[in-house]
Amino acid sequence: MKITWLGHSAFRxxxxxxxxxxxxFFTGNPGFAGQDGKTAAEGITHILLTHGHGDHVxxxxxxxxxxxxxxxxxxxxxxxxSAKGVAKVDMGNTGGTVHFDGFSVTFTNALxxxxxxxxxxxxxxxxxxxxxxLHFEDGPAVYHxxxxxxxxxxxxxNELHQPDIGLVPIGDRFTMGGAVAALACQRFFKFQNVxxxxxxSFPIIDxxxxxxxxxxxxxxxxxxxxxxxxTLSF
Numbered sequence: 001m002k003i004t005w006l007g008h009s010a011f012r013x014x015x016x017x018x019x020x021x022x023x024x025f026f027t028g029n030p031g032f033a034g035q036d037g038k039t040a041a042e043g044i045t046h047i048l049l050t051h052g053h054g055d056h057v058x059x060x061x062x063x064x065x066x067x068x069x070x071x072x073x074x075x076x077x078x079x080x081x082s083a084k085g086v087a088k089v090d091m092g093n094t095g096g097t098v099h100f101d102g103f104s105v106t107f108t109n110a111l112x113x114x115x116x117x118x119x120x121x122x123x124x125x126x127x128x129x130x131x132x133x134l135h136f137e138d139g140p141a142v143y144h145x146x147x148x149x150x151x152x153x154x155x156x157x158n159e160l161h162q163p164d165i166g167l168v169p170i171g172d173r174f175t176m177g178g179a180v181a182a183l184a185c186q187r188f189f190k191f192q193n194v195x196x197x198x199x200x201s202f203p204i205i206d207x208x209x210x211x212x213x214x215x216x217x218x219x220x221x222x223x224x225x226x227x228x229x230x231t232l233s234f
Contacts, residue, residue: 001139003165006040007031007228008201009056009147011167015139016102020046021069022132022144022167025058031201035229041067048105048134049073050146051114052080052126055201061086072098072105076127077114094128106133108157110148112175133161140164140192140234147198149176154188165234166191166221169198170212171205178206182215191221193234200228 004012006024008031013020021044026037037059047060047069057077061084064071070088071081078091092098097106112129131146143163157163166185169175175198176184185194194216196209209225216223224232 001136001142001234002231003142003195003234004040004231005195005197005226005228006035007033009050009144009167009169009198010040010058011144011195011197012040012044013134013142015136018046018100018102018136019044020048020134021063022048023050023056023058024060024063025055027059029055029058029201031228043067044069046100047071048132048144049077050110050132050144051112051129052077052116052124053114053147054116056147057081057116064088070100074107074114074127074130076125080124080126094130102138103134103136106135106161107131108133108143108161109151109153110146111151112147112149131157133157133163135161142167143189145169147175150180150184152188154184158189163189164192166194168194168196168212170196170209171199171201173205174198178209178211178213179215182212182219185216185221186219189221193224194221195224195226195232 002014009023075091108131110129114129134142142165144167170178170181
């Protein structure tokens with residue numbers, strides 16, 4: 001498996017025939033500056049969304065039109081995207097699992113909001129925020145937590161899904177901060193590898209992963225802090 005961090009909470013995952021973008025926020029993302037959107041989206045088969053905020057939906061509508069990728073989101077967000085002209089939309093909701101060729105995605109809980117004020121000036125409720133649990137037929141299990149605070153039922157997520165790789169928000173203010181995120185990883189999960197995200201993009205959130213790295217000291221999980229655009233192989 002190859003995982004590329006694309007800044008903020010955006011990732012590209014490649015495993016077998018699956019080429020997946022999660023929360024593809026490129027345009028207007030300071031963490032994506034200097035990267036090539038066409039390269040990041042090359043050959044993608046699926047776009048997965050954790051929730052409806054603009055810094056996570058990002059360039060989904062345009063990318064879906066250009067690539068023909070299937071977009072997976074919660075039911076409310078999926079319906080909104082369909083109305084925006086996205087042709088291939090699949091939907092689920094918290095606790096549900098959707099199966100694709102070679103992998104599945106389960107919607108987990110996340111403590112966050114999910115709405116968007118659009119060009120018409122109206123606030124659109126876009127369902128609940130979620131984390132995404134990805135299981136591959138041949139590859140490590142990956143848990144993208146979405147935007148969330150710590151919550152004790154993370155222990156159940158680990159029990160049910162036993163994720164190998166965690167993609168963990170650490171930026172504070174809108175998600176848990178680095179120290180709390182490290183506590184969540186240490187107390188509730190048995191990750192083999194962890195990649196922090198949702199930091200270093202906007203000035204009002206934490207700019208470095210230092211608090212998270214310090215909090216993960218003594219953990220058996222290997223902490224990776226790639227630069228945006230770097231690809232890791234697992």
